[in-house]
Amino acid sequence: MSSTPSHATAAAATRLERGQVRLTLSTVGLGTFIEWFEYASYAYLATTIAQVFFPSTDPGIALMQTFGVFALSFLVRPIGGLFWGHFGDKIGPKRTLTLTIVGMGLATFTIGVLPGYATIGLAAPILLLAARMLQSFCAAGEYSGAAVLLAEHAPAHKRARWVSTVPIATSAGFLGASVMASLLNGLLPEEAVQEWGWRIPFLAAAVLTIVVRWIRRRVSDSPVREQMEKEEAVATAPLFELIRNHWPSMLRMLFIMAVNASGYYLVLTYMATYIEVELGLTAFQSSLILSLALVLYLPLIFVGAWLSDTFGRRRLLLINAIGFILLSYPAFVLLGQSGFLGVLLIQISLVALFSLNDSTFAVYFVEAVPPQVRLSGFAIPFNFGNAIFGGTAPFIATWLISVTDNSYSPAFLIMGLSLLGLVALILQGDSYDPKAAREQAAREEQEQLAAS
Template sequence: MATDLAPDSSVPRPRLSRAQVRLTVGTVGLGTFIEWFEYASYAYLATTIAMVFFPNANPTTALLQTFGVFAISFLIRPIGGLFWGHFGDRIGPKRTLTLTIVGMGVATFTIGVLPTYATIGVAAPILLLVARMLQSFCASGEYSGAAVLLAEHAPLDKRARWVSTVPLATSAGFLGASVAATALNGLLSTEAMQEWGWRIPFLLAAVLTIVVRYIRSKVSDSPVRKKMEEEKSVATAPLVELIRDHWKSMLWMLFIMAVNASGYYLVLTYMVTYIEVELGLSAFQSSVILSLALILYLPLIFLGAWLSDTYGRRRLLLINAVGLILLSYPAFVLLGQSGFVGVLLIQISLVALFSLNDSTFAVYFIEAVPPQVRLSGFSIPFNFGNAIFGGTAPFIATWLISITDNSYAPAFLIMTLSAIGLIALIFQGDAYDPKAAKAAAAEEERAWNAAEQRSAGGN
C-alpha cells in the first residue's frame, strides 16, 4: 500500500465549535463505554458465573466451560462483521450505532435476569450462550462504526487522537467492569455473589443503554458520508467491491488483528482470572491489580495516538508486536515469582506496551480502504480476527495450562499471535504521511479563515 493520505482527504469539513466536538466525541465514546462495560463484565465475573451456570463440574472444568461460552459467542462475530459492514456502508455509521446499542441493551438485560442452573438446569447455560451471541453480534458493529464516524469528523493530522476515543472508551468500559467486580467481590460474600451479586453490572448497563441511545441521536453524520450521499457514490455492493479491489489488504489486516486480539483478551481480560487461579491471589486482589493497570492505561492510549499522528501508524504497531514477542515470556516468569506489588508492576508494563497497538490499529485499518467500503473494510478483518484469535484466547490459555501443567503457557500464545501480526505488518504499508497530513490540516485552517473573512467583509 503506497504511502499517501486517506482517500477522503479532499472532502471539505465544516469548522466545528468546541461544543460540537464535545457532543460528537463524548456521545460516541459514552456509547462505546457502555457496550464494552456490558461485554467485559462477563469475563471479570467468570469464576462466579462458572459456579452459577456450571455447578456440577470441578472448578477447572467449570472455568473451561465458562470461557467456552465466551469463545463460542465469538463465532457470531464474523457474521456480524459481514452484516454491519455491508449495511453500515449503505446506511452510514450513525444509523449503525443506533441499532447496535439497542441490541446490546436487550442482550445485557437478558443476561441480568437469566434463571440459574439450579432453577432450570441445562437450559440456563444454553440461554446464557444465546444472550452472549447477541451481545457479540451487536459488538461487532459498535467498534468499527464508532471509529469510522469519528475518523470522518476528525482533522487529518489528529485522526488517531479522535479515533483513540473508541479504544479509550472500550478500555474505560473494561475498567468500569473491573471496578464493579472489585467492589462486588470486596463487599459481598461468595454466597451473595452467586445468588444475586453477579447480576448487578448487567442490569445497570442495560438501564444506561437507554440513556445513551437518546444522546446518540443528537450526533450528525460525517461530512464524508454526506458528500457520498449528495454525489450518489454510496456503494451498492460494498462486500463485492471490497473483495474485488482490496482483498490483499483485508488479508494482511486479518493477521494484524492477531496482535490486538491477543492483547485485549489475554492481557486486558484473561489476566484477572490468571492472577487469581494460577498465582493464588484473591479475587479482590486480582481485580484491584487489573483496575489500577487500566487506570494508567487510559492516558497511555491518548499518548500512543499522539505518537501515531506524529510519527505514523505502522511504526508503532511494529514496536508493539516486537515488544510482545520479546517480553511476554520474561513477564510471565516474573509473575510467578512476585507478590501483589510485583504482579501489579508487571501488569502495568504489559498494558503500557499494548497501548501502542490499541491506540493506532483502528485508524490504520480505516485509512487502508476508501470511504465507500470503509465500514466493511474495518469490520470484516476486525471481527474475523477477534473470532479467530481473540475469543478463543482465554480458553486456549486455560487449556494449555491444564494439559502442560505449565503456568507460563499463555506467554507462548501471546508470542505466537504477535509473530503472526508482525509478519503481516512487514508486508502491509502505511497510508498515512504525517507531514502531508499536517500540511493538509493547515490548508484547511487557511480556507476556513479566508471564508470567515469574506463573510465578515460581506456584512
C-alpha cells in the first residue's frame, strides 16, 4: 500500500506558466471534443446509418439495430475503465491521454471508410461494431484522464471551473455533431447523405486526432503526479487499493452516474431521434433544435461550475436529480403537444436543468478518492455507469415506446434513474468545503507573493 504524498493537491505544487495553462486546457478540451463529436454524430445520423448498415423493411427494426450497436459498444467501457484506471494511476493521466487519442483516431477513421451492407453484406455491421468497441475502449480513459489532469493542475477554489473544460468540450462535441448533421440534412439530397455524406463527421474527427496527438506531447504532467513520483508514493496496485478501501464510495458513485448518463444519452443524444421519429419533425428541424439548445448549454455549464465552486458540489447534483424526477413526465407530455417552437423551448429547459449535473459531477468524482487511486476512482464508476445506464438508454427508450405504444415512456426511464442517483447522493455526502478552498487560495497567494 502506498503512502499519501505530502502535497496531495495541486494547490501546494508549482503553478503552470500562463502559456502552459492555455496549452493544457486547449489540448485536453480538444481531445474530449473529438470523442463526443464522434459519439453524437453516430446518434444524430442514426436513421441514415440504419439504412446503410441494417437494411430492413421495417425502419423501426433497423433503428433498434443501430442503437443496439450503440449499446453493445458500451460493453467494453467497463473493461476500458478498469484498464485505463489501473494503468493510468501507475503511468499518470498525461501518458494515458497520449495513448487513448491514438486508438480513438484509428477507430473513428475505420468507421468513416467502412463499406455498407450493400457492398460487403453482414461483415459491414460486424466491422462497425468492432470499430465502435475500440473507440469506446479508448474513450473510457479519455474523459476520466482529462478530468483528473485538469483537477490536479487547478487551484482548489476554481477546480470545478477548470474541470468544466471537459463537459464543455463534450457538449461542444454534441453541438458540432448536431450542426454537422443539420448541414448534411439541409444542404445535401437524402441520397447523397446516405451514400457518402454521413461519413464526413467521422473522417473529420479522425484528422483532428492526429493534430491533438502531436500537440499533447508538449503538455506537462500534473503537479500532484510529479510530487507523488518524487516521493515514491505512486500506488503499486491501485485497483486493489481502490476496491479494498473505497468500494462503498464507488458503488454510490456508480448510481450517481445514472443521472448523468441518462441525461447525456436521452436528453442530449436520443432526443434528436425522438423529435424526428415520434414527434414527426424533419431531420433538419430536429438537428436545428438540438443545435440551438446546445449553444445555450455551453455557457450554462460554466455557470454551473462557478456555482459548484461557490456553494458546493452535492447541492447542485441534488437539485438536478430532483428536477428530473418532478419535470421529466410533464416535459414529454408537452413535447407531444407542441410544434417546432414549443419543442425548442422544452429542449432548452431540459438541457438547462441537466447543466447543473454536467458542470459538477466530474469534479465531484475526482474529489471522492485520494490521488493515488484517483484515475481508477473516476474511470470505473464513470464507465460502468455509462455502460449500464447510458449506452443502453436510447435502445431501452425505443423499446419502451414499441412495447407500450406510449411516446411518453422514456420519461419514466429518466425518472427512475434520477431517483436511484438521488438516494446515492444523499448517502455519499460532499468532500468539498467552499470556505476552506477560498482560505487555502488566499494562503497560496500570500506564499507566492512572499516567494517572489
